[in-house]
Amino acid sequence: MFSWLEKNPFFFAVFVFVVIAYAGLVEILPAFAPNARPIENRKPYTALEIAGRQVYIKESCNACHSQLIRPFKAETDRYGEYSKSGEYAYDRPFLWGSKRTGPDLMRVGNYRTTDWHENHMKLPTSVVPNSIMPSYPHLFNKDADLQTAYAEALTVKKVFNVPYDEEGQTKLGSYEEALKMMVEQATPIVDAMNDASVKAAFEPCKKDPSASNCEIKEIVALIAYLNSLK
Amino acid sequence: MNWFNLSDNVNLLSIIGAIVIVLTVFIVAGNAFNQMKKNKSNAELAEHTWDGIGEYKNPLPLGWALMFVLLILFALWYFLIGYPLNKYSSIGEYNESVQEFNAKYDAKYSSLDDDKKIQMGERLFTLHCAPCHGLTGDGINGKAQDLTVWGSVDGILNTLEHGSTGLGYGEMPAGLVEGEDAKLIAEFIVKGNEKGKELFAENCASCHGDNAEGIEDVAPALNVYGKAEFIANVLRSGKDAPSDASVKVIGRMPSFIHALSANQIDALSRYVSTLSKE
Numbered sequence: 001m002f003s004w005l006e007k008n009p010f011f012f013a014v015f016v017f018v019v020i021a022y023a024g025l026v027e028i029l030p031a032f033a034p035n036a037r038p039i040e041n042r043k044p045y046t047a048l049e050i051a052g053r054q055v056y057i058k059e060s061c062n063a064c065h066s067q068l069i070r071p072f073k074a075e076t077d078r079y080g081e082y083s084k085s086g087e088y089a090y091d092r093p094f095l096w097g098s099k100r101t102g103p104d105l106m107r108v109g110n111y112r113t114t115d116w117h118e119n120h121m122k123l124p125t126s127v128v129p130n131s132i133m134p135s136y137p138h139l140f141n142k143d144a145d146l147q148t149a150y151a152e153a154l155t156v157k158k159v160f161n162v163p164y165d166e167e168g169q170t171k172l173g174s175y176e177e178a179l180k181m182m183v184e185q186a187t188p189i190v191d192a193m194n195d196a197s198v199k200a201a202f203e204p205c206k207k208d209p210s211a212s213n214c215e216i217k218e219i220v221a222l223i224a225y226l227n228s229l230k
Numbered sequence: 231m232n233w234f235n236l237s238d239n240v241n242l243l244s245i246i247g248a249i250v251i252v253l254t255v256f257i258v259a260g261n262a263f264n265q266m267k268k269n270k271s272n273a274e275l276a277e278h279t280w281d282g283i284g285e286y287k288n289p290l291p292l293g294w295a296l297m298f299v300l301l302i303l304f305a306l307w308y309f310l311i312g313y314p315l316n317k318y319s320s321i322g323e324y325n326e327s328v329q330e331f332n333a334k335y336d337a338k339y340s341s342l343d344d345d346k347k348i349q350m351g352e353r354l355f356t357l358h359c360a361p362c363h364g365l366t367g368d369g370i371n372g373k374a375q376d377l378t379v380w381g382s383v384d385g386i387l388n389t390l391e392h393g394s395t396g397l398g399y400g401e402m403p404a405g406l407v408e409g410e411d412a413k414l415i416a417e418f419i420v421k422g423n424e425k426g427k428e429l430f431a432e433n434c435a436s437c438h439g440d441n442a443e444g445i446e447d448v449a450p451a452l453n454v455y456g457k458a459e460f461i462a463n464v465l466r467s468g469k470d471a472p473s474d475a476s477v478k479v480i481g482r483m484p485s486f487i488h489a490l491s492a493n494q495i496d497a498l499s500r501y502v503s504t505l506s507k508e
Contacts, residue, residue: 071324115481
């Protein structure tokens with residue numbers, strides 16, 4: 001029956017692969033398709049949140065912080081509801097992380113606030129005495145890269161059909177409109193912060209979002225992103 | 231001899247199975263040896279040889295062939311239909327373990343005495359509150375409400391001096407009452423000192439109610455100020471002032487209603503109410 005296969009090692013290997021892969025297919029695929037869809041009420045990130053997400057990636061926050069709550073009581077007690085795969089539908093790339101040196105951040109927006117994040121980035125030990133996290137003062141001086149953030153949002157909208165501008169979803173619009181919305185989202189965050197230089201840099205934005213001296217600092221974008229994690 | 235406990239079904243079945251397997255091996259092997267001694271094959275040799283080793287063209291043994299086909303059919307059925315794809319879920323296991331734990335927890339909680347509940351609250355405080363209020367509840371140099379002062383006479387004086395907002399009621403402006411009067415009112419609220427009663431009626435009752443029981447959507451109850459009930463309310467609602475509030479607030483406190491069960495809120499409130507030093 002299989003003597004032909006026995007004489008052809010290559011095809012034998014292919015055959016073995018097919019036989020073994022079959023088990024994987026029947027176990028994984030049926031559950032995979034529905035779970036990869038965005039969970040209900042999950043909206044794509046706003047442009048400002050994407051800018052903050054890029055800061056998060058740039059500073060490698062994911063090296064110490066995970067974004068994945070496992071379904072164990074000890075984890076859900078501390079971090080909130082366990083993660084579902086549909087919640088990552090708009091995460092490109094995903095930021096699950098692989099090790100927790102610091103706590104999980106999947107739902108940090110539920111139990112930390114703007115002013116806490118500000119203190120924490122400036123000097124982590126000021127709020128968490130045993131923290132070994134370094135401080136990130138440069139986030140308060142550098143401007144967030146809003147253009148790249150908008151470009152990323154536009155790209156995923158066009159290439160992956162992320163539902164920006166659709167009924168009941170996140171608005172994106174043209175770059176000018178997006179800038180206006182970014183300033184809108186940043187306003188309450190800047191108001192809740194104490195750092196004078198961040199406030200001063202943001203002041204021109206309130207009058208004219210597309211002014212050349214309108215600066216949204218990286219820390220503001222990052223806090224917008226962290227507050228959106230719920 | 232735990233492993234030889236035959237009253238355990240699994241052990242019994244395993245032992246029986248082992249005996250059956252050993253017996254079968256002996257019978258089948260004996261059969262095969264006998265056949266090798268006696269039988270002479272009169273079948274033709276197949277034309278295919280493997281380095282000089284040939285093979286007789288015997289028909290397939292019927293029993294074996296039947297078994298082979300049945301097993302293939304079984305495998306197809308098992309893979310496509312019979313395999314227990316939906317029999318186990320880790321989420322189901324999680325839900326069961328949480329239910330079990332909560333039932334145990336609630337039963338135990340209702341039997342605890344007050345000191346134990348306060349101890350429990352202390353542990354919850356370390357996890358949920360210490361990141362902003364500090365391990366001792368002192369608010370880490372004004373990063374959050376100083377809970378060692380809040381709930382005491384000084385706490386009321388602070389509120390009168392700076393005003394208050396964010397609990398979902400309106401705004402209370404700063405400096406409504408000052409000096410000696412403020413002290414008397416604070417002592418009336420915290421210690422029930424009768425001297426401040428009239429002052430309270432004049433200055434505070436219009437919003438906080440005649441008996442300091444609070445008025446819905448206007449001002450919180452002050453007859454529970456510094457006590458567990460007040461704290462439980464704050465834990466449930468959070469403290470979120472509008473960003474354009476005229477009163478200076480420290481920051482925003484999120485609601486902890488999703489992180490804590492009713493009993494945990496109770497334990498935590500009891501602990502926090504013990505923090506103020508008076």
